[in-house]
């Protein structure tokens with residue numbers, strides 16, 4: 001077990017000694033050797049300004065990985081892109097659609113800029129979470145923008161082609177622009193991720209980055225891909241910074257040489273995913289194993305469940321209430337850690353559940 005040092009880590013440094021942190025979306029594993037080497041090499045070489053438009057070869061690798069042809073601009077992260085898109089395509093007071101529960105910065109990008117969240121809750125079915133397409137259509141007339149998350153954080157849904165085609169149809173009918181955050185795209189298990197842009201190229205802005213799949217969240221970089229006019233509109237709202245040279249070097253190494261590391265990591269994550277699912281089932285918690293991501297969305301019988309588990313189990317999870325209104329009995333558990341850490345956390349959570 002090669003746990004990261006506590007210094008400089010948000011995940012490991014926020015809570016007191018002894019608390020097991022299964023919250024913010026970093027993995028506990030060191031990055032691929034090829035990425036470490038690329039960073040060291042870059043640091044020995046040129047660290048001045050890169051071209052404004054970034055590394056051309058990297059752009060091609062990103063488009064190739066997604067199987068898309070599009071305009072591409074680098075950004076200092078994916079959340080920056082969510083904020084820029086809300087600013088570019090809506091005005092204060094207007095509504096922005098999104099599926100809840102949702103990764104909290106989606107809500108912040110809307111609300112911080114004085115827009116309103118038009119919440120389209122995912123429906124829970126015995127087979128897992130599904131898009132409420134009728135609900136989406138009912139809200140679509142009231143906005144120009146849908147912030148979509150695929151794979152979906154926190155439920156781990158990887159939407160299938162039928163669902164993506166239905167979203168595309170609604171977007172066309174109601175003249176929507178869709179920003180599809182596909183940052184978790186390489187992290188899927190049984191079924192492959194298909195970009196929404198395959199179904200809706202003329203209206204989709206796809207946001208990607210290496211941060212989640214290659215565990216590089218501290219290297220600020222992302223990209224927005226789509227039709228030129230839409231990418232240009234977003235760019236006008238992006239901060240005027242050069243793309244980070246170390247982050248670009250790491251992303252390039254990831255796409256060129258990170259495949260075996262990613263494959264091995266997905267195997268570890270899949271084992272943990274199955275372990276969490278079996279544990280949740282045995283305790284009667286509401287859970288559908290994620291099809292992608294290393295995040296487990298768990299429904300408990302406990303109000304303010306994350307605060308309860310922090311106090312009673314000394315395990316830090318993400319509070320459900322930060323993912324939308326009405327989710328305070330839910331928690332998000334990050335299982336991208338070593339089996340020993342996961343087992344200890346599950347043991348503590350089991351003990352705490354007995355006190356609930």
Ligand SMILES: Cc1ncc(COP(=O)(O)O)c(C=O)c1O
Nearest residue numbers: 025077078079103153181183222
């Ligand atoms: C869906 C999603 N989008 C964006 C981010 C953060 O991206 P960045 O750090 O590049 O802003 C995360 C991080 O967990 C995420 O899960």
